[in-house]
Amino acid sequence: MARQDARNIVVTGGGTGIGFEVARRFVDLGERVVIVGRRRSVLERAAVELGPDVTPLACDLADPDDVEAALASLPAQVDVLVNNAGSRETPMGAGPHAVLARWRGDFERNVLTAVLLTESIRDRLTPGTGRVITVSSIAALRGAGSYGAAKASLHAWNHFLAAQLGASGITANIVAPGTVSGTEFFGPRLDEAEVSRRAARTLLGRIGEPGEVAGAVVFLASEDARFITGEILHCNGGELLGR
Numbered sequence: 261m262a263r264q265d266a267r268n269i270v271v272t273g274g275g276t277g278i279g280f281e282v283a284r285r286f287v288d289l290g291e292r293v294v295i296v297g298r299r300r301s302v303l304e305r306a307a308v309e310l311g312p313d314v315t316p317l318a319c320d321l322a323d324p325d326d327v328e329a330a331l332a333s334l335p336a337q338v339d340v341l342v343n344n345a346g347s348r349e350t351p352m353g354a355g356p357h358a359v360l361a362r363w364r365g366d367f368e369r370n371v372l373t374a375v376l377l378t379e380s381i382r383d384r385l386t387p388g389t390g391r392v393i394t395v396s397s398i399a400a401l402r403g404a405g406s407y408g409a410a411k412a413s414l415h416a417w418n419h420f421l422a423a424q425l426g427a428s429g430i431t432a433n434i435v436a437p438g439t440v441s442g443t444e445f446f447g448p449r450l451d452e453a454e455v456s457r458r459a460a461r462t463l464l465g466r467i468g469e470p471g472e473v474a475g476a477v478v479f480l481a482s483e484d485a486r487f488i489t490g491e492i493l494h495c496n497g498g499e500l501l502g503r
């Protein structure tokens with residue numbers, strides 16, 4: 261049951277994977293959570309599993325009309341916004357049309373999903389204690405073409421956002437995961453061989469779990485993190501440094 265002084269948390273992509281675990285952690289802390297995604301049935305299933313303090317909200321965050329329509333269903337005051345929605349659906353091909361589809365698609369799926377919502381509700385963020393946490397990727401620093409470039413632009417945007425929100429005492433930070441299993445992100449691409457290959461690139465010798473990224477998000481949303489802003493918190497088992 262939500263605490264009397266529960267915070268309002270919005271988690272995009274909260275129906276699956278990392279976002280689902282983020283929502284679960286906030287519910288466990290007694291907060292009220294809205295989970296946002298495109299598939300209503302997935303969100304409703306997740307909300308049933310997470311309990312009565314979770315509200316599902318279907319919205320394509322890359323579509324400005326959809327975002328505008330969703331505004332009435334979002335809390336009037338938002339304490340924590342977690343921009344976690346994103347994906348990598350790489351159309352193959354080298355011709356200009358395929359390249360355009362890949363770059364535009366990755367930008368829409370990973371940057372606009374965060375920017376359209378944040379800009380639309382920035383006036384609802386609680387002065388003094390509000391938090392914006394955006395999930396990027398190790399790919400922002402270690403290649404991965406259009407997907408990595410899209411995630412890297414979140415880093416530049418986050419600095420700008422942190423500078424703008426800082427005067428109101430609101431922080432804006434990034435969590436950048438390495439490879440995480442148990443989500444829909446890779447689908448069948450993350451087979452046993454690929455897991456081993458990726459685990460070998462880390463210092464811990466393994467890939468991550470959604471709850472381990474969720475822990476970093478919840479920390480940045482906590483009172484203890486109030487003096488941290490404009491930062492990128494890497495969560496990759498040491499893969500960024502490598503062996």
Ligand SMILES: NC(=O)c1ccc[n+]([C@@H]2O[C@H](COP(=O)([O-])OP(=O)(O)OC[C@H]3O[C@@H](n4cnc5c(N)ncnc54)[C@H](OP(=O)(O)O)[C@@H]3O)[C@@H](O)[C@H]2O)c1
Nearest residue numbers: 273276277278297298299321345346397439440443444445
């Ligand atoms: N798994 C990894 O190894 C890994 C590593 C680094 C970074 N990340 C990042 O972590 C975040 C979460 O990914 P995940 O691994 O948990 O994968 P996931 O299970 O596929 O989660 C992505 C979520 O985003 C939602 N979403 C995607 N596009 C959306 C849109 N246009 N509007 C609204 N919701 C949208 C999806 O729901 P719908 O399809 O229903 O919309 C889904 O719930 C992503 O930003 C991803 O890039 C993941």
